[in-house]
Amino acid sequence: MNEILEAVKEITAAAVKKADKACRVTRLKLSKAALDRLLNAQYIELGKTVYDMCKSGVEDSQEIVSMTVQIDGTRRRLKALEKRIAHISELVTCPGCGTVLKIKNTYCPHCGKMLAEEEEVITENENEMIMSQE
Ligand SMILES: [Zn+2]
Numbered sequence: 001m002n003e004i005l006e007a008v009k010e011i012t013a014a015a016v017k018k019a020d021k022a023c024r025v026t027r028l029k030l031s032k033a034a035l036d037r038l039l040n041a042q043y044i045e046l047g048k049t050v051y052d053m054c055k056s057g058v059e060d061s062q063e064i065v066s067m068t069v070q071i072d073g074t075r076r077r078l079k080a081l082e083k084r085i086a087h088i089s090e091l092v093t094c095p096g097c098g099t100v101l102k103i104k105n106t107y108c109p110h111c112g113k114m115l116a117e118e119e120e121v122i123t124e125n126e127n128e129m130i131m132s133q134e
Contacts, residue, residue, distance in 0.1 A: 025089050032081045039074045046071065
């Protein structure tokens with residue numbers, strides 16, 4: 001009886017962990033969508049600025065450079081987020097030897113340990129940090 005209870009507990013814990021991970025991926029994807037929108041807005045702003053400069057005949061290369069730097073920053077943040085999402089959704093770290101493996105492996109090919117879901121990969125703070133970097 002106790003064994004069955006233990007097994008149920010373990011399954012429930014695994015399900016909660018999975019849901020947790022799905023939540024985290026969803027949150028990251030929302031952040032990514034927001035960054036995508038920001039990037040598009042920055043591209044449009046840059047285009048509009050260049051257009052206005054052409055029209056008025058007044059060129060301010062400093063402004064263009066600073067906008068480009070902003071865009072690069074957004075692109076870097078997007079890259080970091082994409083990496084996080086890929087990492088969380090596709091990879092697990094072997095608890096035995098630390099090898100990073102695709103999630104489809106059940107056992108580690110290096111040390112033979114059974115693979116569990118990856119624990120905390122990204123914290124809320126980390127996510128906010130990525131989102132608020134300027
Ligand atoms: Zn291993």
